[in-house]
Amino acid sequence: MISPSLLSADFSNLKKDIEMINESSAYSFHLDIMDGVFVPNISFGFPIIDIVKKYGKKKLDVHLMIIEPDKYIEKFKNAGADILTVHYETCKHLHRTVQNIKNFGMKVGVSLNPHTSIYNLEDIIKDLDIVLIMSVNPGFGGQKFIENTYEKVKNLKNLIKNKKAKTLIEIDGGVNLKNAKKLKECGADILVAGNFIFKSKNPKNTINNLKNIFN
Ligand code: DX5
Ligand code: ZN
Numbered sequence: 001m002i003s004p005s006l007l008s009a010d011f012s013n014l015k016k017d018i019e020m021i022n023e024s025s026a027y028s029f030h031l032d033i034m035d036g037v038f039v040p041n042i043s044f045g046f047p048i049i050d051i052v053k054k055y056g057k058k059k060l061d062v063h064l065m066i067i068e069p070d071k072y073i074e075k076f077k078n079a080g081a082d083i084l085t086v087h088y089e090t091c092k093h094l095h096r097t098v099q100n101i102k103n104f105g106m107k108v109g110v111s112l113n114p115h116t117s118i119y120n121l122e123d124i125i126k127d128l129d130i131v132l133i134m135s136v137n138p139g140f141g142g143q144k145f146i147e148n149t150y151e152k153v154k155n156l157k158n159l160i161k162n163k164k165a166k167t168l169i170e171i172d173g174g175v176n177l178k179n180a181k182k183l184k185e186c187g188a189d190i191l192v193a194g195n196f197i198f199k200s201k202n203p204k205n206t207i208n209n210l211k212n213i214f215n
Contacts, residue, residue: 003061004026029058029059029061039139059083088111118131126163
């Protein structure tokens with residue numbers, strides 16, 4: 001599955017990019033919410049999500065890079081989030097946060113920074129719909145893919161198998177056609193891509209080319 005990150009979209013004509021994704025083989029819209037505290041950047045909030053919800057015909061895959069995400073779970077549900085992903089590094093009581101998200105009827109994801117071990121999720125993996133592995137340091141689009149990600153994905157895939165969990169693996173940061181195939185072979189189920197899609201000549205074709213890796 002492909003989840004294009006709107007962070008690299010043209011915000012002066014967002015509707016056009018939303019419609020392009022509607023017509024593509026993408027699975028969802030990846031929405032990066034940054035608070036300027038957990039990550040050194042501020043992105044966008046509810047007014048933009050409302051526009052994506054209004055015109056978008058795919059699922060909303062919301063990636064929260066904010067401290068104290070619990071405060072906003074209900075707001076993101078009301079805004080139309082289908083998948084809500086929080087960062088492991090921002091949750092003191094991750095189990096409680098995960099159950100809260102599920103209780104609101106959303107799929108739940110937990111994201112790991114490049115330095116965070118997948119084994120931190122051993123005791124909660126069965127409760128997770130998605131683990132989002134950051135393959136760059138969160139905060140910005142267009143960064144270089146971190147090579148250690150492959151090993152992390154393989155280890156996570158094994159952990160999921162051993163625990164008999166049904167968790168999907170999503171990769172976010174620096175994804176392109178060069179690393180996508182290997183990521184799939186290591187066990188990735190969902191690929192996020194921003195820069196690679198929106199800076200390409202034909203974004204819709206680029207989404208299809210990424211998607212074809214899974215066929
Ligand atoms: C980074 C975000 C990513 C970002 C990916 O913090 O979580 O979703 O938009 O962008 P690219 O694909 O350009 O690395
Ligand atoms: Zn993201």
